[in-house]
Amino acid sequence: MSDQLANRSPSDQSRFDKGDVAFIILAGALVSFMVPGLAFLYSGLSRRKSALSLIWAVSAANAVAIFQWFFWGYSLAFSPTATNGYIGNLHNFGLHNVLGEPSPGSPLIPELLYSFYQMEFACVTVCILMGGLAERGRVMPAMIFAFIWMTIVYCPLACWAWSVNGWGFTWGVLDYAGGGPVEIGSGVAGLAYSWVLGRRTEKELLNFRPHNVSMVGLGTFILWFGWLGFNGGSAFGANLRAVYAVWNSMLAAAMAGAAWCLLDFRYEHKWTMVGFCSGTIAGLVAATPASGYIPTWAAVIMGIVAGGVCNFATKVKFLILIDDALDLFAEHAVGGMIGLLFNAFFAKANIIALDDVNTSAAGGWVDHNWKQLYIQFAYICATTAYTFVVTALIAKGMDLVPALRLRASPDAEVLGMDEDQIGEFATDYIEVRRDYTDWTARPDISNEKLGGGSSTDTHSDPHHPLVAGDRHGVPDTSVHGGSHMREKPAASQGAANGAA
DSSP states (O other): OHHHHHTOOTTOGGGSOHHHHHHHHHHHHHHHHHHHHHHHHHHHHSOGGGHHHHHHHHHHHHHHHHHHIIIIIHHHHHOTTOOSSSOOOSTTGGGTTOSSSBOSSOTTSBHHHHHHHHHHHHHHHHHHHGGGGTTTBOHHHHHHHHHHHIIIIIHHHHHHHHSTTOHHHHHTOOOSSOIIIIIIHHHHHHHHHHHHHOOOOHHHHTTOOOSOHHHHHHHHHHHHHHHHHHHHGGGOSSSHHHHHHHHHHHHHHHHHHHHHHHHHHHHHSOOOHHHHHHHHHHHHHHHHHHTTTSOHHHHHHHHHHHHHHHHHHTTHHHHHTOOOTTOHIIIIIHHHHHHHHHHHHHOOHHHHGGGSSOTTOOOOGGGTOTTHHHHHHHHHHHHHHHHHHHHHHHHHHHHTSGGGOSBOOHHHHHHOHIIIIISOOSSOOOOTTTOGGGOOOOTTSOHHHHTSSOTTSGGGOTTSOOOTTOBTTBOSBOTTSOBOOOOOOHHHHHHHHHHO
16 A cells, blocks of 8 residues: 555545545635625725725735735745745745645645635735725725735735744644734734825715615625635535534624624614624634634634624724724734634634544643643734734835825825726716706706706707716717717816716
8 A cells, every 4th residue: 555655646636535625626716705795895885986996906906816826925825845934935936846745734635726725815815905995095006015915924924824834833823714814914904004095084084984785795795605615614624623613603703793783783773784794704704713723602702702892993093093994903903813812712622633634733721721822912913013014114115106106196085086096987877966967867858948958959859869878968879870979078077077
């Protein structure tokens, strides 16, 4: 038997269980589905005039992260020949030598599959960070920032926690699916990015409300669905530890959503949907580092604590005067910290061993491993400090270059990021109360009746019927059948852009 094993080629797949391989492929696909979930969530939480820019930023950042991970990200995070404990080398540059050997994260799956699964984690992390652009950030410089940030911040954080030679891994840090690299990384980086961008104008902060709460709900439930692959797949096999992680994720999300909603009820005695969604995400964030370590009863407690603490953490931005518009710090960074600390108290060795790989891992205080608390606390401090300082330096350095300035102009902020940066709109229509003359009337109502001009105007000419696709009351088709768009007066065009 040993001779047969020795003669197998690196691409020999018979060493892996096909059920494990299929499960992680599916889990990776679920994590990928979190990207549109984030896009819809962020879009729904923003004003209508900047809703599409966040969808674009998340979508484009996902593409940047895929290329960076292939180019050198995976190698910088997980190359086994690097021994400095801080960051990898270029041994696996361009996925060189990444094929069918057992992965550095688990012997249950091949390295090529492991690199794909970890790539999706990197994508989600960068997409979370894109929330820092909300309503004032330029999108193209943010893509350059994303590539640099992944290289200098995310890859080291992933190396610390998960690489076989990372200092956190060798020290015994318990971080199941990314409390440090994903949650603290994105949440603290979002805070630093928002700090460099500066606050939105006071007019933009007055009476701010999400423009589409239905989209917020849709994004949240897509995220919840994808998170089951995020946490379940981090067991790297179809085993009981994966099932435990899924159960803990469900319980933490449910309890955190209820806790946040109850706390918000004290203000206006309303059961807010945004509050429920915010709490649900906080619970899922806390479950990320802890779901593969703690018992189910502890997940219930963790969900309640995460929902309450993250709710109060949304007030921190007012104390430090940083306009963290989408509460990345309160949701992701604080939630990740809570999950990491719960590992110190409630992690159990027999739960960790359910994957039949980590059979000698130490638990937390419930297993009398008292030193785990200071290990987890030191890890939280290190990841938080490194992420904030380095992210702020990258953002500030880029912002000093005129062509790479991160923030849009004041006029663009008033106009909206969709008009200024994208040229398209999540919801493209004109509100009658903003500019009466830009209203597209029904074909049977003339502009003379509306006070908008003579009945011989093109708008009311029976030979030029207006249809649903016509923009701003100008027909898309000329009298000769050729397509055209008649140029609008400057004042009217500006009003239309402002409303959109």
